[in-house]
Amino acid sequence: GAGVSQSPSNKVTEKGKDVELRCDPISGHTALYWYRQSLGQGLEFLIYFQGNSAPDKSGLPSDRFSAERTGGSVSTLTIQRTQQEDSAVYLCASRPISGRGGPGTQYFGPGTRLTVL
Amino acid sequence: GEDVEQSLFLSVREGDSSVINCTYTDSSSTYLYWYKQEPGAGLQLLTYIFSNMDMKQDQRLTVLLNKKDKHLSLRIADTQTGDSAIYFCAETYTGGFKTIFGAGTRLFVKA
Numbered sequence: 001g002a003g004v005s006q007s008p009s010n011k012v013t014e015k016g017k018d019v020e021l022r023c024d025p026i027s028g029h030t031a032l033y034w035y036r037q038s039l040g041q042g043l044e045f046l047i048y049f050q051g052n053s054a055p056d057k058s059g060l061p062s063d064r065f066s067a068e069r070t071g072g073s074v075s076t077l078t079i080q081r082t083q084q085e086d087s088a089v090y091l092c093a094s095r096p097i098s099g100r101g102g103p104g105t106q107y108f109g110p111g112t113r114l115t116v117l
Numbered sequence: 118g119e120d121v122e123q124s125l126f127l128s129v130r131e132g133d134s135s136v137i138n139c140t141y142t143d144s145s146s147t148y149l150y151w152y153k154q155e156p157g158a159g160l161q162l163l164t165y166i167f168s169n170m171d172m173k174q175d176q177r178l179t180v181l182l183n184k185k186d187k188h189l190s191l192r193i194a195d196t197q198t199g200d201s202a203i204y205f206c207a208e209t210y211t212g213g214f215k216t217i218f219g220a221g222t223r224l225f226v227k228a
Binding site: 004031033035041042043045048050056091093101102103104105106107108109110111 | 121147148150157158159160161162165167205207208209213214215216217218219220221
């Protein structure tokens with residue numbers, strides 16, 4: 001079946017512009033995560049959605065970052081007034097509400113590579 | 118706080134075994150994972166181990182967990198060039214949803 005998809009695959013923007021990154025999770029997966037992967041760094045947790053519950057935004061690095069998930073499916077990560085330090089690969093992952101292997105059993109999209117000039 | 122550490126690089130010859138090591142700090146870890154990331158792709162779950170286990174084997178992969186030392190390892194037998202990738206160690210803890218990832222170990226396989 002279809003996996004997690006993300007768009008665009010690459011995004012180049014100028015400093016100060018806003019960007020929107022999209023994630024389409026696997027159908028039926030109630031949990032959705034956004035991560036940031038910088039060169040040589042591990043995955044930095046950004047935000048977590050689970051069903052209709054309030055999202056956990058504890059990983060968002062500043063108020064320039066926001067995310068929403070509409071209808072429990074598609075999610076959009078928005079970065080306002082982008083800075084050069086925002087350059088990274090942004091990964092989305094989803095998982096079903098229950099399943100083998102605990103909460104770390106996540107299905108990842110291919111990521112969006114963001115470059116801020 | 119939680120932390121997961123891995124060495125950044127490993128180079129092996131094709132056909133040899135690879136051993137990738139990881140240490141973690143959270144003693145309440147419930148599950149530990151190994152993910153693989155190929156160039157330009159997202160992470161793919163390779164295997165996981167529950168914290169009450171010492172070892173798990175899955176075809177060419179062997180996971181060893183030393184809970185006392187908070188040490189996790191992934192052994193890949195008969196390493197192939199297709200195994201060249203970044204390998205991430207990760208953990209979750211009881212009652213949590215967050216998964217803490219290490220920085221990843223880049224495995225180079227020389228033909």
